[in-house]
Amino acid sequence: MRETTAAVPGGSSRWAAAAGGLAAVIAVLAVAELSIGQPMIAPERLPGVLFGESGEPLERLAIHELRLPRLILAVLGGAGFGLSGAILQVVLRNPLASPELLGVSGGASLAMAVVLLLNVPVVFSLHPVVALAGGLGASVVVLLTSRGARSPVEAALTGVAVAALLNGMIVAVISLAASSGAVQVLFLFTVGNLSNRSWNHVELVCPWLAAGIPTALVLAQAANVLQLHDDLSSSLGARTLQLRALFVVLAASLVAALVAVAGPIAWVGLLTPHLAGLLVGKPDARLLFPASMVIGALLVLASDVLAKVVIYPWEVPVGLCTTLVAAPPMLWLLRRSSAGLV
Amino acid sequence: MNEPARHFAAVMLAAGAGALVLFVLHLGLGTVWIPPERVFLALVDRAADPTDRTIVWGLRLPRALLALLVGMMLGLSGALMQSVMRNRLAEPGLTGVSAGGVLMAVVFLAGLWGLPAPRPFLPVAVLGGAIAGCALVLLASQRLGRIDPLRLLLTAVIVNALLVSLTSLVMLRSEYALGSILPWLIGSLNGRVWGDAWIALPWAGLGVPMGLLAARAINLLQLDDDSSRALGLPLHGARLAAFALAAGLAAGALSVAGSVGFIGLAAPNVARVVAGADARRALPLAVMLGCLLLLAADLVAQSVSIKPPIPSSTQRAGLPVGAVLALFGAPLLVVLIRRSVR
Secondary structure: OOOOOOOOOOOHHHHHHHHHHHHHHHHHHHHHHHHOOOOOOOHHHHHHHHHOOOOOHHHHHHHHHHHHHHHHHHHHHHHHHHHHHHHHHHHOOOOOOOOOOOOHHHHHHHHHHHHHHOOOOOOHHHHHHHHHHHHHHHHHHHHHHOOOOOOHHHHHHHHHHHHHHHHHHHHHHHHHHOOOOOHHHHHHHHOOOOOOOOHHHHHHHHHHHHHHHHHHHHOHHHHHHHHOOHHHHHHOOOOHHHHHHHHHHHHHHHHHHHHHHHOOOOOHHHHHHHHHHHHHOOOOHHHHHHHHHHHHHHHHHHHHHHHHHOEOOEOOOHHHHHHHHHHHHHHHHHHHOOHHHO | OOHHHHHHHHHHHHHHHHHHHHHHHHHHOOOOOOOHHHHHHHHOOOOOOHHHHHHHHHHHHHHHHHHHHHHHHHHHHHHHHHHHHOOOOOOHHHOOHHHHHHHHHHHHHOOOOOOOOOHHHHHHHHHHHHHHHHHHHHHHHOEOOEOOHHHHHHHHHHHHHHHHHHHHHHHHHOHHHHOOOHHHHHOOOOOOOHHHHHHHHHHHHHHHHHHHHOHHHHHHHHOOHHHHHHOOOOHHHHHHHHHHHHHHHHHHHHHHHOOOOOHHHHHHHHHHHHHOOOHHHHHHHHHHHHHHHHHHHHHHHHHHHHOOOOOOOOOOOOOOHHHHHHHHHHHHHHHHHHHHHO
């Protein structure tokens, strides 16, 4: 049986170095996220504006009402998408499972597009529930369609086909209901975006992640059991089907609220667990889950800083930059992966 | 005539008749419905009502002709790609050809390289992007000179995402120069005029006959490498030429209709099932089915756009034909993925 103890003999200094390095990078990115924008605020003046009374009124407004909630959403979004991807990859035993390739992101976006563009009366606080319903509906379609798939790639490509279908439906809703096919309207529902988000959005997301993240961390050992062969995990007393369904619902609820406020932030959920796996070095969910949260947060934060500078002074949606950041390493991982993947 | 030849002639005749019916319906459909007999009279310049002639010739004929041309080009392009790559899943949208071409189209139209951008040269720029996009996918997915069909598709999905993000960045950078993004990213024929038809015509007029005349060589390419060589085919040259032709056809289509997906997948696969593997039959049938499918899909897009199911919306972008194709194409993709594994 697989070794699942957390302690790595002789590895504690390596762990400390990795954790310290990640924390430093995230801190630098957080400072950049708060400084960059209109108006620019130099990093050395940030503490005064943040904690003191200094700074122009406009600067104080930008920091306290826009950039701070945006920073928090970026971190939470990265953690949520990263953890969701890690859960799906572990419990479905498919290194290509992720919210976007399971239809969760697309289904949630479609549900939001229907609600917002067709003026379905749903109160703001229930938007994540709508997104969750859409995400779960689409993921059930993908899971049922890819049942009996011979390889992870085949299952993932079924998800690609369903994602194309959902994208077509989103475009149909937009082009029939929105007043123009302008870039922004399309991007609202097909690309993740963090600009102009307020504390309301943070408040909407927080309860979902506050419930989902601890649950996932507590259940990590159960997720480990699901990595074993089904016969073996059943003989260990696990009800594999129910347990797997529970984890899929958990993974979908981690991203539902995020899709509702920030759109489908692409590819973070697919790439992050692989990077986390390289970091922790073994497939133990108790290490993989927290590492995925940290790396996901780092990826989204870095992408959001990039989104602010790539065609400065304009901002672009963060989802475009997560794709730019994540696609090259994914291509590399795909090439490097052994025949076992296909 | 022997039995298969008679069967093939009957199929071609039926497809041609179907395309003709759809073409006339397409010309009649719009804000003002014009019955088929009046469409016919207007076409031959014998219309009782001069407005019929104005509507048919001035507004609707360019769009219907484009549906015809683009459908033919994409059907043939997909068929050539599938033969050259010996992969039933190859088509412009799933090999990086469309995404690369559209990126170059947007760069060209936005005038980003500071040179004048005369519209008739658009397909040349698109062709460059198409070849580069496909080369990227092929290089990233080949292992030791061999390409697994599913791995190719997965690589193409990631490369597509990357190229679409870059396209979106260019669109955001110069939105006003380019107008709506929907046609480029999902493919649309809404609001096409004679100028667009003239751009596509030379590419279709040269490319389609060339592709059909090359059917004998394509048959040899479908064999395994040793057999093709033994039969005297210069393998690399023939493969490159067929691929260049496929890219050229796709570039002509992309330049006027954007990234129209699934035609290049559906038409050749259906043609192969109906007419068998012989390219001398499968290629003409793929051309015919391509225009049949695109005319049908555009009819659906058009009729939904006239009478929107959502009464509240006053101004709409109109349903792009690409969205309709995604709804029908995605299930087909799932079936083909299943088949390619068995």
